[in-house]
Amino acid sequence: xxxxxxxxxxxxxxxxxxxxxxxxxxxxxxxxxxxxxxxxxxxxxxxxxxxxxxxxxxxxxxxxxxxxxxxxxxxxxxxxxxxxxxxxxxxxxxxxxxxxxxxxxxxxxxxxxxxxxxxxxxxxxxxxxxxxxxxxxxxxxxxxxxxxxxxxxxxxxxxxxxxxxxxxxxx
Numbered sequence: 538x539x540x541x542x543x544x545x546x547x548x549x550x551x552x553x554x555x556x557x558x559x560x561x562x563x564x565x566x567x568x569x570x571x572x573x574x575x576x577x578x579x580x581x582x583x584x585x586x587x588x589x590x591x592x593x594x595x596x597x598x599x600x601x602x603x604x605x606x607x608x609x610x611x612x613x614x615x616x617x618x619x620x621x622x623x624x625x626x627x628x629x630x631x632x633x634x635x636x637x638x639x640x641x642x643x644x645x646x647x648x649x650x651x652x653x654x655x656x657x658x659x660x661x662x663x664x665x666x667x668x669x670x671x672x673x674x675x676x677x678x679x680x681x682x683x684x685x686x687x688x689x690x691x692x693x694x695x696x697x698x699x700x701x702x703x704x705x706x707x708x
Contacts, residue, residue: 541586550699553593560594560601565614566621568594573630588638595642611639668694 539552548556572587598614601607618635621627670690 539586540590541583543586543589548589548593553699554696556590556593557597560597560609562609562614562617565591565594565598566617566627569618569631569635570627573628573634576634577628577630588634591634591638592642595638596645599642615639670694 540548540556568587568591572584572591575581575584575587595611595614598607598609598611602610615635618627618631622629622632668690670687
C-alpha cells in the first residue's frame with residue numbers, strides 16, 4: 538500500500554489525485570476494514586497508511602458534499618458502515634474509527650466554498666485565463682450549453698488541479 542510506505546512523508550500529487558478519484562463507497566469501506574484489522578493486529582504502519590488514505594478520501598467526500606458535487610455523503614457512508622457491521626462484514630472497531638476520522642476531517646475543513654463567494658470577478662477571469670479557459674454561453678431554447686472545447690479544457694484543467702485543504706494566504 539502506497540500510503541503505508543510513506544510513513545510520515547508527504548504524498549506526491551499523483552497519489553493524492555488517485556486517492557481522491559477513488560473516493561467511493563466500496564473503496565472507503567475496504568479501507569476502513571483494512572485499518573480496523575491492521576489496528577487490531579498491532580500493524581501500526583499499515584493502520585496509519587489506511588487512516589491517511591481515509592482522511593484524504595473522507596475530505597474529498599466532504600468537499601464534494603459542501604460544493605454540491607457528487608452524490609456520496611458522509612451520513613450515507615456512516616449508514617453503510619453500521620449496516621456492514623450488523624451483517625458482520627466489518628469489524629465493530631470500524632465504527633469508532635470512522636467517527637474519529639470524520640471529526641478530524643470536519644474540524645480541519647471549516648471553510649466551505651460558500652464562505653469564499655465575495656471574490657472579485659476579475660480575479661476569477663484571470664484564473665480562468667491562466668488555465669486556458671474561455672467560457673462562452675450560447676442560448677439554445679430554454680437551456681444553456683457549454684461548448685465542447687470549453688468542456689474539454691475544463692476537464693484537462695481539473696486533472697491538473699492540486700487540492701489543498703486549507704487556505705494559506707488571504708485573498
